[in-house]
Structure formats: C-alpha cells, structure tokens
Amino acid sequence: MNATIIDGKSFAEQTLAQTRAEAQALSAAGWAPRLVSISVGDVAAAELYVRNQQKRAEAAGVGFEARNYPASISLEQLQGVLAGLNADPRINGIIIQRPLPAHIPVKALQKAVHPLKDVEGMHPASIGNIVYNDLELGPCTAVAAVEILKSLPLQMEGLNVCVIGHSEIVGKPIAFLMMGLGATVTVCHHMTRQVAVHSRAADAVFVAVGKPGLVHGDMLKPGAALIDIGINRVDGRTVGDADFDSCAEVAGWITPVPGGVGPVTVSILMKNAVRATRLQMEHYQAAFAAAV
Amino acid sequence: MNATIIDGKSFAEQTLAQTRAEAQALSAAGWAPRLVSISVGDVAAAELYVRNQQKRAEAAGVGFEARNYPASISLEQLQGVLAGLNADPRINGIIIQRPLPAHIPVKALQKAVHPLKDVEGMHPASIGNIVYNDLELGPCTAVAAVEILKSLPLQMEGLNVCVIGHSEIVGKPIAFLMMGLGATVTVCHHMTRQVAVHSRAADAVFVAVGKPGLVHGDMLKPGAALIDIGINRVDGRTVGDADFDSCAEVAGWITPVPGGVGPVTVSILMKNAVRATRLQMEHYQAAFAAAV
Numbered sequence: 001m002n003a004t005i006i007d008g009k010s011f012a013e014q015t016l017a018q019t020r021a022e023a024q025a026l027s028a029a030g031w032a033p034r035l036v037s038i039s040v041g042d043v044a045a046a047e048l049y050v051r052n053q054q055k056r057a058e059a060a061g062v063g064f065e066a067r068n069y070p071a072s073i074s075l076e077q078l079q080g081v082l083a084g085l086n087a088d089p090r091i092n093g094i095i096i097q098r099p100l101p102a103h104i105p106v107k108a109l110q111k112a113v114h115p116l117k118d119v120e121g122m123h124p125a126s127i128g129n130i131v132y133n134d135l136e137l138g139p140c141t142a143v144a145a146v147e148i149l150k151s152l153p154l155q156m157e158g159l160n161v162c163v164i165g166h167s168e169i170v171g172k173p174i175a176f177l178m179m180g181l182g183a184t185v186t187v188c189h190h191m192t193r194q195v196a197v198h199s200r201a202a203d204a205v206f207v208a209v210g211k212p213g214l215v216h217g218d219m220l221k222p223g224a225a226l227i228d229i230g231i232n233r234v235d236g237r238t239v240g241d242a243d244f245d246s247c248a249e250v251a252g253w254i255t256p257v258p259g260g261v262g263p264v265t266v267s268i269l270m271k272n273a274v275r276a277t278r279l280q281m282e283h284y285q286a287a288f289a290a291a292v
Numbered sequence: 293m294n295a296t297i298i299d300g301k302s303f304a305e306q307t308l309a310q311t312r313a314e315a316q317a318l319s320a321a322g323w324a325p326r327l328v329s330i331s332v333g334d335v336a337a338a339e340l341y342v343r344n345q346q347k348r349a350e351a352a353g354v355g356f357e358a359r360n361y362p363a364s365i366s367l368e369q370l371q372g373v374l375a376g377l378n379a380d381p382r383i384n385g386i387i388i389q390r391p392l393p394a395h396i397p398v399k400a401l402q403k404a405v406h407p408l409k410d411v412e413g414m415h416p417a418s419i420g421n422i423v424y425n426d427l428e429l430g431p432c433t434a435v436a437a438v439e440i441l442k443s444l445p446l447q448m449e450g451l452n453v454c455v456i457g458h459s460e461i462v463g464k465p466i467a468f469l470m471m472g473l474g475a476t477v478t479v480c481h482h483m484t485r486q487v488a489v490h491s492r493a494a495d496a497v498f499v500a501v502g503k504p505g506l507v508h509g510d511m512l513k514p515g516a517a518l519i520d521i522g523i524n525r526v527d528g529r530t531v532g533d534a535d536f537d538s539c540a541e542v543a544g545w546i547t548p549v550p551g552g553v554g555p556v557t558v559s560i561l562m563k564n565a566v567r568a569t570r571l572q573m574e575h576y577q578a579a580f581a582a583a584v
Contacts, residue, residue, distance in 0.1 A: 124420030131419045131464050157483045166471050172423050175467075179458050179479055184490070186478040187471055191450045198476070201489075 003251040006148060008260040015267035016060045022274045023061035026281065033277040034063035035119065036085055039097035040104060041071030046097040053095070053266060060270035071101050078104060079112045086114040089284065092277040093119030116279050119272040122169060131176050136279065137272045142173035144264035145206055145227045152225055152253055154203065157182030162202035164188045164195060164215065170208040170229055195219065207241040217246030225253040229261050295543040298440060300552040307559035308352045314566045315353035318573065325569040326355035327411065328377055331389040332396060333363030338389040345558060352562035363393050370396060371404045378406040381576065384569040385411035408571050411564040414461060423468055428571065429564045434465035436556035437519045441496055444517055444545055449474035454494035456480045456487060456507065462500040462521055487511065499533040509538030517545040521553050
C-alpha cells in the first residue's frame with residue numbers, strides 16, 4: 001500500500017478543540033451556543049446519528065436538545081415550530097434530521113430555517129453564498145471533505161480536481177468550494193460518458209455517490225488524493241464508494257470509511273453552530289446599537 | 293469557415309414574442325409587469341445599456357422606469373429606496389445598473405432586492421435555487437448562454453462542457469445550469485494550468501473572461517459549439533473572447549460578438565420580469581386566500 005491513510009477522527013478532535021475554545025468565549029459573553037435537533041416520526045433510522053451529534057456537541061461545549069414530533073404533524077405545524085425557534089435568541093442552530101415522513105418535503109423545512117440559524121448550510125441563501133465565495137455556513141459534509149483536502153501538502157490553486165457525484169448538498173458545494181480555492185474542477189455523475197477519463201487526470205478525487213466499489217485504483221492518477229464521502233452498508237460492514245485496497249495502492253492519500261470524512265462532518269456542524277451563534281450575537285448587537 | 297453562426301438577434305426576437313404574449317395575459321389579469329432600473333451618479337457608462345433595456349421592455353410589453361440617484365446618496369438611503377420598491381405591488385422587478393460609486397457595494401444592494409423581484413437573478417437565494425435545480429429567476433447572461441446551447445441539435449445529457457471563466461454571475465451559474473441538464477462540466481479560469489487540455493476535450497465551450505483572442509481554433513475539438521460571452525472593445529470595435537476566424541474554421545457552431553449572447557441576455561431579463569410578475573401574483577393570491 002502506498003497511500004497515507006487520513007485520520008478523520010484526529011482531524012475532528014482538533015476541530016472540536018478549537019470550536020470548544022470559541023464556544024467558551026461566546027458563553028462568557030452571555031451567548032452559550034445551543035442547537036435544536038428536529039426529528040419527525042419513527043426515529044430509529046436517525047437515532048444513532050442524533051446520539052453521535054449530541055456527544056460531539058458536549059465535546060464542543062455546545063448545548064444540544066433533541067426534539068421529536070409525531071409523524072402526524074403537518075408541514076404547517078412544523079413551519080410554525082421553526083418560526084418559533086427562529087425568533088428565540090436562546091436557540092442558535094436548527095438541525096432537520098432525515099428521513100422525514102413523505103408528507104413533509106425536506107426542502108420546504110430547510111427554507112423555513114432562518115439563514116443565520118442554518119447550521120447544516122442547506123438554505124438556498126447559504127448555498128448561494130458559497131457560489132459568491134462568501135461562506136458563512138456551508139453544508140457540513142462538503143466543507144468537511146474540502147477541509148481534509150486543504151490539510152494535505154498540496155497547492156490548491158490550479159489543482160485538477162474531479163468530483164464524482166453532483167448532489168446539491170455534497171458534490172455541487174464541493175465543486176464551488178474548490179473553485180473558490182483556485183482549483184480546476186470537473187463534476188462527473190451518472191450521465192458522464194467515461195468517469196475514468198476525468199478521474200485519471202485529477203490530482204484530487206472526491207467521490208460522493210453511494211455505490212460501493214465505484215472507484216478503483218486504475219481510475220486514479222498515481223499519488224492523487226482520494227476523499228471518499230460514500231457511506232454504504234455491505235455484508236454488515238460500513239464501506240465507502242472506493243474499492244479501498246486497489247485505490248490505496250495508487251493514491252497518495254486516502255480517507256478510510258468509517259473514520260474519514262464522517263467524524264469531520266460532525267465537527268464542522270459544531271463549528272457552524274459556534275459561527276452561527278457569533279453571527280447572531282453580532283446581528284443583535286448591531287440592531288441594538290442602531291436602536292439606541 | 294465551417295461553423296454555423298448562431299443568430300442571437302433572431303433568437304432574442306422569438307423569446308421577446310413569447311414574453312410579450314405572457315405579459316399581455318398578466319396585464320389582462322391586472323398584473324401588468326413593470327421594471328424599475330436604478331442607476332447612481334454619472335450614468336454615461338450605463339446609458340446605452342439602459343436605453344437598450346427600455347427598448348426591449350417596450351417590445352416585450354413590460355413597463356420600464358429608469359431612475360437615477362445622485363452620487364452622494366448613501367447605502368442606507370438606497371436600501372430604503374429598495375425596501376419601498378420591494379413593498380410596492382405595482383413594481384415587479386428591480387435592476388441595479390453598474391457601475392456604482394465606490395461607497396455603494398453592489399452585493400449589499402443585490403441582497404436588499406426581494407428574491408421575488410430579483411429579475412437579474414443576483415440574490416444569493418436566486419443563485420442557491422439554481423444549485424438546487426429549482427430555477428425561478430436565473431442570472432440573465434448565464435441563462436441566455438445556456439438557452440442558446442439548448443437550441444442546438446445536441447444531447448445535453450453526458451455532453452462534455454468546458455466553461456472558461458468562473459465569475460459568480462456568469463461562469464459558475466452556467467456550470468450549475470449545465471450540470472442540471474446532465475452535462476459533465478469542467479470549469480477553467482486564470483489559475484488553470486492548461487485550459488486547452490480541457491477545452492479540446494469538450495463538445496461545447498463557454499467563454500466569459502473578458503480577454504479578446506483568448507480562445508483560438510486550435511483549442512477546440514472539431515465540430516464543438518462555442519458560446520462566446522466576452523464583450524471587449526478593440527480598436528473601436530466590439531469583439532468577444534474568441535478569435536472568431538480561427539474558431540469558426542474548427543467549431544460546428546459559434547456565437548458572434550456582437551449579435552450573439554448579448555441580445556438574448558436582454559430578452560431573458562424581460563422573460564424574468566414576466567416570470568417575477570407571475571410569481572408575485574401567485575404569492576399575493578395565496579396570501580389573500582389564506583387570510584379569507
């Protein structure tokens with residue numbers, strides 16, 4: 001094996017430690033960061049995820065409250081709940097847990113979260129700000145993947161990057177974040193004629209499709225960085241979108257699954273929570289100064 | 293010369309004719325579309341542009357009012373003007389003319405335009421909606437360039453597209469729009485190592501940089517479509533970013549400058565004005581229905 005395996009857990013610990021220091025400073029100023037997690041209906045699918053977020057929130061010094069609403073709740077009632085949370089200065093971030101019942105469209109809820117409390121970075125305005133290179137709260141998974149790449153000894157300007165997968169919350173934001181750093185970015189997806197043509201030319205490959213074994217070593221340029229964002233269950237094991245063994249032979253760096261992008265994503269959620277709290281504090285202070 | 297020259301003027305006329313029919317239907321329903329153009333300070337630089345918009349608005353059956361404010365106006369006063377226009381149901385779209393004086397940051401004004409009146413498609417929420425493939429009002433130039441490509445007999449799904457230039461209002465939105473159509477998109481810019489490597493592999497090339505002669509015929513794949521968005525003044529003539537003669541030898545289709553993307557852009561602005569009016573009508577009707 002040639003590749004250096006990137007330790008996502010240790011990267012996440014560093015991010016959480018920085019975040020904790022910022023959370024303490026905000027708490028001392030009377031603005032203790034606080035998240036509310038909203039899940040609807042049967043929570044079994046999301047429970048592990050929520051519990052993990054709660055643990056990381058504690059590690060980061062961020063308050064965390066998990067709320068569950070019955071599956072019978074209407075979209076309008078949930079929007080009302082969000083309006084209340086938006087207006088409450090003691091709540092600094094709102095997480096919408098998926099899956100949601102079929103009658104609750106996730107986009108309608110994401111749009112109902114105030115952009116300053118959008119710690120998941122899902123509101124259209126948050127996404128638009130990435131395009132404008134004016135990042136405040138970015139989508140956590142995309143930011144996590146890019147932060148991992150940035151930690152490697154590679155020059156981002158002019159880097160040839162291939163993003164496989166063009167979802168709105170992972171692939172596209174990664175593409176725009178990397179463009180903002182000066183990389184030359186190609187985005188591939190299920191309609192791309194030959195993904196390997198693009199991935200083999202890339203210095204760094206991000207893959208976020210949800211297909212185990214999608215990327216093989218022979219699709220990579222020797223020494224390339226491979227950031228694997230896929231999370232798949234195969235025979236009771238969790239694996240990414242890359243065929244780890246063949247890719248690790250060719251790549252220069254590779255993220256494992258589990259233990260790569262996943263832990264970093266949760267640490268970015270906490271970083272967003274602290275940043276959102278600071279933005280809200282500044283927003284209130286400016287409004288108050290204007291009123292005096 | 294091998295390339296078919298794309299007639300932007302005739303394309304624009306078709307768009308304006310469709311837009312006019314929709315504008316008449318809205319007028320009959322009591323919602324005559326109406327634009328307000330805001331310029332600040334010396335208008336010489338924008339005057340030709342504004343006059344052209346006014347002419348096209350008339351052709352599309354869209355009301356048009358050009359307002360000019362003195363260079364001494366403050367950002368806060370202008371934001372107040374926009375708040376008034378946002379609240380006025382008789383005004384359906386707001387255009388911010390550039391250049392603005394140095395003390396007026398254009399992004400702050402764009403954010404102050406209500407997303408439903410953002411006919412230029414510049415608000416972060418408008419840009420974010422493109423990423424979400426949920427297009428309501430897109431940036432006019434980017435939409436114009438993509439509409440031209442869509443009119444050619446090419447299959448958009450799987451098309452290899454190279455976008456040269458990664459500005460927030462042209463290059464990046466084109467990339468998103470093309471991804472939404474299923475193309476495989478590479479975005480190049482001034483930090484890209486070898487643009488020709490990417491452009492030569494592309495079935496369609498968009499160029500929006502502002503450098504005359506940037507794209508030569510030897511940078512194209514034979515038969516490719518070349519959409520030239522550049523507008524440059526060279527020796528008193530208006531030219532694009534492509535070296536037209538050498539590109540026309542190699543390309544299958546090419547847009548001229550002037551007479552290519554430019555006229556289509558203004559027709560898309562009018563199409564946005566009509567769409568914005570319809571969205572506002574529906575918004576008011578829904579609010580009224582809820583109040584009854």
